[in-house]
Amino acid sequence: MRQRLLALCLFAYPRVRRERDRDYLRDLALDLSETYGLRRQALSLLRGGLLERLEGPRLRPGAGHRGWVKLVVVACSALAVLGFAAGGLGVLTRGERIRVEADRFTCVETDHPRPGRDRIHVAGPSLCAAAERVLAARRREGWDCATLRRARDGRRAISRRCALRQGRVERSAL
């Protein structure tokens, strides 16, 4: 259903562009919709496609009038798709399966680096700081993060499990 909606929105793009990049653009929108929401991606495809058509006649001298006629047609199509998107979004959300997005936020610090085994100690305090910044951003967005600490052989491993509930959709990261 998601794919169909995005495929419909792709009709806003000029045919040449669609023939070249349809699958790539649809997959990009699918990826982004899992993180940032389907409606936003659908609308961005419509806007991006219309803008491309608007810029098209300016780039091709002599094609102005036909370009504007096409634009009107596309605008009408876009309005129809927008109506479909607004009406169908509730159905899409209700019918959505639970998705699990897996990211790993783990860092390892050590007080006792062992000669010849440095490879396992590559993750130092700076990497932990970077992970903490990412986690702080997640928390600001409303994610709930739990902490797991492990200590073994002079190493401290810190893992975070973050989860976000939006309606019936749950995304989680470990």
Next chain:
Amino acid sequence: MTEQALFILASLSRGELHGYAIARDVDELSQGRVRLTAGTLYGALGRLAGDGLITESREVVVEGRRRRYYRLTSAGQTMLADEAARLRSTAAAISRRSAAVRRQKPRPA
């Protein structure tokens, strides 16, 4: 150059990335201020590639989805460095002016 384009160049300065990874990185880099959508990202990548600042390196299929990778060109690296320098200079000029205005304001009696 738009803020979105500048963040995309900054994101690619780390190395080759695909579109979705660029969007996530820009989100993190801008601390959630710039969130790229499929339409804007596709348009911006197309314009940057057209200007020779980035180039498509390869396309792979991961779990049935196409992912197109991009990398910064040498012109892109130069543009990023120039824009960063310009922004630093602009910020410094504005800070100097703001400080001067604060100094000139009469203190309330």
